[in-house]
Amino acid sequence: MSDNYISVGVFKEFWKIKKFEKVKKYNSRKEVEEKVKEIALTYHDEITPLESDGSKDYRPELAFLDYCHSGTPSGWNLAFTGMALLNFSDSVIETFNITDEEVAENCLDDLYVTSDVRYRNLIDIIIKEINRQSKGSLDE
Numbered sequence: 736m737s738d739n740y741i742s743v744g745v746f747k748e749f750w751k752i753k754k755f756e757k758v759k760k761y762n763s764r765k766e767v768e769e770k771v772k773e774i775a776l777t778y779h780d781e782i783t784p785l786e787s788d789g790s791k792d793y794r795p796e797l798a799f800l801d802y803c804h805s806g807t808p809s810g811w812n813l814a815f816t817g818m819a820l821l822n823f824s825d826s827v828i829e830t831f832n833i834t835d836e837e838v839a840e841n842c843l844d845d846l847y848v849t850s851d852v853r854y855r856n857l858i859d860i861i862i863k864e865i866n867r868q869s870k871g872s873l874d875e
Contacts, residue, residue, distance in 0.1 A: 752822050753777050755830045760869070767831075767861050771854075774826050775799045782819040799823070800843075800850035831861045832868065 755774055761767050775796035779785050783802050787793045803820040824843055828836050842856045 752825045752829070753781075755826055757830055757832075761865055764858065764862060767865070768858055770830065771827060771858060771861070772796045774830065775823060778819050778823045778826075782815065782822070796854055797850045800853055804846060804850065827857070827861070831864055833861065833864050835864075 753774075755770070755777075758766070758770065761770070772795065776799075779795040779799040779802075783799065785795070785798050785802055787795065799819070803816050803823075805816070820843060824840055827833070828839055833839050839857065839860055842860055843853060845853055845856070848856070
């Protein structure tokens with residue numbers, strides 16, 4: 736058997752979009768950030784070879800975004816990094832009921848800014864969507 740083979744079962748498991756509990760109401764930006772971090776951490780741990788360095792400053796959500804946009808992956812590495820980012824994006828869109836999916840996807844695809852800026856921009860998009868849906872005023 737070729738070394739370039741991945742079984743259907745393994746591939747399906749990696750391709751599966753995880754379901755996350757939807758919170759009815761977010762009271763702060765920090766709560767939104769924690770939910771996005773939870774989603775990123777799931778894909779960080781399950782789909783990437785990344786591991787926390789154990790420091791309190793380690794931010795898995797940023798490490799995950801860095802991994803998905805690192806260098807010029809090719810072959811299977813490109814497939815898995817693309818899948819990880821797609822699954823993360825779909826989970827965020829579904830969890831926060833984002834209606835303009837393209838805005839969130841474009842935010843995550845913006846390679847002209849750092850992962851930290853992409854992350855903050857994504858949080859801003861989510862908060863705007865929450866405010867639009869609830870006609871609330873969650874701090875942006």
